Amino acid sequence: MVNFEKHILKNGLKILLNVDKNTPLVAFNIMYNVGSKHENENKTGLAHLFEHLMFSGSKNVKDFDYHTQIAGGDNNAFTNNDITDFYITIPSANIETAFWLESDRMINLKLSKKQFSTEKKVVIEEFKETTLNVPYGDMWHHLSEMSYSVHPYKWPTIGKSIDQIKAISIEDVLNFYNDFYNPENAILSLSGDFDPDKILKMAEQWFGGIRKISQNSYHLPAEPNQHKYRERVVTENVPSNAIYMAFHVSGRMQEEYYAQDILSDILGRGRSSRLYQKLVKEKEYFSEIHAYISGSIDPGLLVIEGMISDNVKVDDAEKSIFEELELLKNTKMPDYELQKLKNKMENQLAFEEVNIMSKAINLGQYELLGDPELINNQIEFYNKVSSDQIISEANVVFNKSNCSKLIYLKN
Numbered sequence: 001m002v003n004f005e006k007h008i009l010k011n012g013l014k015i016l017l018n019v020d021k022n023t024p025l026v027a028f029n030i031m032y033n034v035g036s037k038h039e040n041e042n043k044t045g046l047a048h049l050f051e052h053l054m055f056s057g058s059k060n061v062k063d064f065d066y067h068t069q070i071a072g073g074d075n076n077a078f079t080n081n082d083i084t085d086f087y088i089t090i091p092s093a094n095i096e097t098a099f100w101l102e103s104d105r106m107i108n109l110k111l112s113k114k115q116f117s118t119e120k121k122v123v124i125e126e127f128k129e130t131t132l133n134v135p136y137g138d139m140w141h142h143l144s145e146m147s148y149s150v151h152p153y154k155w156p157t158i159g160k161s162i163d164q165i166k167a168i169s170i171e172d173v174l175n176f177y178n179d180f181y182n183p184e185n186a187i188l189s190l191s192g193d194f195d196p197d198k199i200l201k202m203a204e205q206w207f208g209g210i211r212k213i214s215q216n217s218y219h220l221p222a223e224p225n226q227h228k229y230r231e232r233v234v235t236e237n238v239p240s241n242a243i244y245m246a247f248h249v250s251g252r253m254q255e256e257y258y259a260q261d262i263l264s265d266i267l268g269r270g271r272s273s274r275l276y277q278k279l280v281k282e283k284e285y286f287s288e289i290h291a292y293i294s295g296s297i298d299p300g301l302l303v304i305e306g307m308i309s310d311n312v313k314v315d316d317a318e319k320s321i322f323e324e325l326e327l328l329k330n331t332k333m334p335d336y337e338l339q340k341l342k343n344k345m346e347n348q349l350a351f352e353e354v355n356i357m358s359k360a361i362n363l364g365q366y367e368l369l370g371d372p373e374l375i376n377n378q379i380e381f382y383n384k385v386s387s388d389q390i391i392s393e394a395n396v397v398f399n400k401s402n403c404s405k406l407i408y409l410k411n
Contacts, residue, residue, distance in 0.1 A: 002353055002375050004363060007200060012184035013207050016363040016372055017199060018191040020356055026192030028088040028098040029360035030106075033187075033368060034180035035082040036159075037152040037298070038218050045159020046168055049123050050176055051079045054086065056115040059108035061101055071097040080157055082297045083368065089357060092193045096202055102188075103206040106181055116170050124162055131158060135238040136408060139305075146230045146404040147246045147301055151223035182212035187367050191359040223248075223299060230404040237411050240287065241308040243317055244406040246301040247397045249293060253369055258381045259393040260293060264302050265341050266328065266390070267291035272340075275304070278324060285312045285320050297369065302397060314407055325398040332387045346379050 004018040036047045054077070055064050068075045073090030088098045131137045140156040148154035159165050188207070190199060226248055250256040268275050268291025275289045286306040294300035308317045352358040359375070366374040 002359055002363075004372065004375070005196060006367070006372060007203075009183065009204060009208050011208065011210055012182075013203070013210075014187045014367055015200070015203055016187070016189040016367055017194075017196050018189075018356075018359050018363060019194065019196060020192050020359070023192055023356055024092055025089055025356065026092050026095045026098075026190055026194055027356040027360040028090060028095065028102070029189045029357070029364055030086050030102050031187045031189070031361070031364035031368065032084045032086075032180055033185045034084055034176075035080050036155065036157040037081050037220060038180065039152065039155075041152065041155070043164060043168055043172055044155045044161075045123065045127075045157075045165040046172060046176055047084055048079045048157050048159065049120065049165065049168060050173060051077050051084050051086075052119045052123055053111060053116065053173060054105055054109065056112075056119060057110050058105040059110055060104050064101055064105070067097060067101060073098070080296075081153055083365070085361065085364070087357060087361065095190075095194060095199070096206075099202045099206040103210065106183070106186070106207070107210045107212060109177060109181075111170060111173065113170065116173065120165065120168065123158075124165055127158055127162055127165065135236070136242060139244055139406065139408075142232055142234065142406050143244055143246050143301075143303070143404060146232055146406065147226070147248065148223055150221045151298065152220060153223070153296065153298065153300070178212070183207060183210050184213070187364045189360045189363040189367070191356040191363070220298065225402075226404070227401050229400045231407070232405070233407045233409060235409045235411060238408050239307075239410070240310065241314055241317075241410055242408040243304075243306050243308060243314065243321070244408075245304040245321065246404045246406075247303075247402050249300055249302045249397055251299045252295060252297045254299075256393060256396075259385045259389045260302060260397060261295075262338070262341055262345075262382065262385050263328070263390060263393055263397065264291045264293045265344070266333065266337070267324070268304060269341075269344070274324060274328070275306075275321070279306070279317075279320055283320060284309055285317050314409070318405070322400070325394070329391065329394040329398055331391075333390055335387065338385070338387055338390065342379075342382055342385075345382050349379055 002018055004016050007015045034047060039046050061067060068088060071090055071094040073088050075088040077086045090098050144154050144156055249260045266274055268289060279285045279289055287309055289306035291304045293302050362375050363372055366372045
């Protein structure tokens with residue numbers, strides 16, 4: 001059980017506090033309700049670029065990392081389709097340093113042309129390293145574009161292309177900052193050894209005076225149901241032929257999400273999963289195979305990905321996957337198999353409750369979803385999933401017309 005309290009400042013900043021006396025540290029997390037789905041389709045990669053620029057310095061802080069380190073802490077950040085998150089782990093005695101640092105860059109970020117140019121080059125190099133120069137690195141570029149026609153999940157967080165990143169101007173960045181980086185659009189969550197009353201006073205002192213008003217008026221279009229099997233074949237310098245299948249599934253707050261998440265675990269979580277046991281160990285059609293769910297706020301994807309063995313035809317590999325999906329759609333799974341997966345999920349959630357940063361980030365995410373109490377009742381939702389629901393959801397999800405298939409062929 002994660003005990004927490006919630007407060008909201010007059011400027012709209014939401015604050016969630018979890019006291020954990022088992023550590024001398026505090027995890028300080030600030031989450032902004034902005035990700036790559038809030039970008040203009042012609043200026044993608046902006047959310048991720050801006051995450052980098054938030055470390056460029058502010059009015060009173062020239063070097064964010066330096067001040068974090070001399071206070072005995074460390075920091076990092078991440079961006080995805082839905083959010084941008086900044087986090088600091090710091091000794092309890094120096095927690096006010098985190099308030100100073102994060103509040104100053106929320107209101108006083110400074111961007112010189114030189115810093116802007118430098119960070120843009122860094123992001124372009126990251127694009128090359130993670131997308132262009134590694135086998136299968138452009139998978140999400142293909143799969144996102146195939147799976148989505150109108151929703152902005154149709155491009156990956158890194159951006160559509162280097163050219164689009166190059167085209168981002170400093171004016172674009174400043175407009176993005178003013179639109180999204182304000183108290184109303186942020187959630188501050190802390191976990192660790194602290195006095196809640198003192199923390200609230202610090203929050204009011206450092207964030208309460210920020211009066212930036214959100215200019216966010218984004219409307220995200222709903223993705224229509226997919227009714228046609230989509231296929232793409234690319235030939236590249238990859239070590240083996242590979243197959244990626246993406247099936248549309250529910251969003252994070254829809255009731256079906258939990259059964260669909262378990263579906264992905266049944267198929268491809270670890271060496272005991274069905275696809276691994278049948279298609280890697282028994283038939284040797286694949287050298288490795290996995291299944292996972294995107295877990296995005298809006299309706300996402302369940303992805304099956306496999307590296308095809310050298311002596312196996314691509315069509316046979318694809319057919320073998322669909323055969324396993326048909327079994328799942330038509331055969332009730334044993335209770336012991338379902339319970340085993342629920343036990344794994346419960347262990348995972350319990351482990352997250354031990355780590356203060358996991359708790360801080362999860363509190364922020366669940367608050368963004370509309371209910372921070374989800375941090376305590378996730379396992380209840382998973383435990384409610386029945387074998388009949390598994391069959392029902394398998395029949396909804398695993399239809400060929402709901403699938404986009406990407407094939408990589410070796411040169």
